[in-house]
Amino acid sequence: MNNIQLSVVHRLPQSYRWSSGFVGTKVEILPEEETDQGSSLMGLELLSHEGEYAWSILRDINQSIADMQILSAVIEWEGQPRLFFALDDESAVICRLKTLGAAIAENVTAFYPL
Numbered sequence: 001m002n003n004i005q006l007s008v009v010h011r012l013p014q015s016y017r018w019s020s021g022f023v024g025t026k027v028e029i030l031p032e033e034e035t036d037q038g039s040s041l042m043g044l045e046l047l048s049h050e051g052e053y054a055w056s057i058l059r060d061i062n063q064s065i066a067d068m069q070i071l072s073a074v075i076e077w078e079g080q081p082r083l084f085f086a087l088d089d090e091s092a093v094i095c096r097l098k099t100l101g102a103a104i105a106e107n108v109t110a111f112y113p114l
Contacts, residue, residue: 004057004060004061004100004102006103007049007057007061007101008046008048008102008104008105009044009045009046009047009061009102009103009104009105010044010045010047010104010105011042011043011044011106012042012043012044012045012077012082014030014043015029015030015040015087016028016030016040016041016042016043016084017030017039017040018041025075026075027041027043027075027077040086041085041087042084042089042093043077043083044082044084044093045080046058047105048103050080054080054081055074055081058081058082058083059074061074061083061096061097061100061102062074062083064096064100065083065085065089065093065096068092070089071089072084072085072093
């Protein structure tokens with residue numbers, strides 16, 4: 001798990017759901033009108049690493065989350081490995097990531113007066 005330290009993850013901008021018949025292996029973007037139905041998934045991307053090393057780190061994170069009995073999966077999305085899990089588990093997953101030493105990149109909106 002030491003390779004997770006100094007990793008930076010970022011939340012993907014959309015909500016997702018498992019594709020019909022492909023739970024744990026394939027996702028699709030959830031239409032906005034369905035985001036409150038409780039089946040939303042959150043996706044995380046790794047900003048700090050690419051390629052096989054990114055796959056390795058996300059698999060380690062996935063295993064750590066599974067140890068908490070949270071269903072998650074690392075799958076390819078838009079050509080890169082991504083970690084998906086239930087939106088309801090976001091707090092626990094983010095807490096685990098911080099405990100493991102990963103940094104969470106957040107979008108920041110600031111107002112700067114002229």
